[in-house]
Amino acid sequence: MVTRPRGSYRKTAQRREEILDAAFEVFSRTGYAASSLNEIARVVGMSQPGMMHHFDGKAAMLQAVLERRDREAGELLSGRTDLDFLRGLIEIAEQNRERRGVVQLYSMLAAEATSADHPAAAYFAGRFEYVVAGTVNALEEAAALDLLLPEVDPRESGRNLVALTEGLQLLWLHNSAIDVAQSVRSEINRLLTTSI
Template sequence: MTAEARRGYAKGRAKRREILDQAMALFGEAGYRGASLRVIATRCGISHTGLLHHFPTKEALLLAVLEHRDDVDGAWLSLGGTAGVERLRRFAELAELNSARRGIVELFSVVSAEATAADHPAHGYFVRRYENSVAGAQLAYEEARRAGALRPGIAPGDAGRQLIALMDGLQVQWLLSDCTTDMAGVLRTHMEAQLTVDL
């Protein structure tokens, strides 16, 4: 690949990232249905056709935004091969991270609610995401139990589902409280009541 081709590729990746960032912000502000590709293109300083070169449909852009968020968060949760109690600690740390990313939290809260409709383009994505999130939390609780760190009577499957529901519910409360709800603190208190160790 020539130096010129590498520069063009890097420039294209940078523009794609800018589009994802602007789309994330607008989807969070207006919801998926209320957001316009033309507005996103304008915010990025490109034409509507230029945006379609990177993302041929609004649905493709939404899924790219959601997948990008999951890639970043998934890599962070798995950093260092965390498991068990350490993985549960990471869930609380992720809530701390989210407290500095209002736009992402708004996007997730708005679009996940919209996507309960079976005809929403992200419906399948969110069905799979919740299945994977609950399974990941359940596995962390199972590993904590094998390590002797889970209190008797705590069922990993139920605990995993509760943790994901609590995380998402706290995000809505945090948004509605003008970002004053201590998401990470509530999560830690909840998990520590289930564990024999501190987080």
């Protein structure tokens, strides 16, 4: 028997998602530092105290927005190894073509979060560490299968691949003719004894 969320819980969950949508819109437009709780409340159509019933401040909203974005990417990469993981990175880049606002918000926040006192500083440091480690691991797995060119250092190449992807996304925000997914695919193929 499948149980469904009770009425008030379902409404609360739906309202939280609406608040996150509004926070995403405001953060995307003005960045985290320049955004205000009043503006988010106005966009979602509720009072600030009512909104604070669901989130304990702007930093908590930011954390939830970032976690929602990462949950989607995490699901796509879950359980994937070696070349399949690397294909997943290309798939994420392809999906991002249709999510300009998400990429714009992410890029803006990643730059803001280089300040140690930014509420997302630890989040981005951990995220970069996680993504680089996953990419390095996939390249090491490819090397164990003799799919990586012998002169390629998985650690250096993994870090460089993440940096390339991040930089290409920023360039794409300024010039939508840039094909991030194809450029990432080309760089990965340059490291391999095969093509993906």
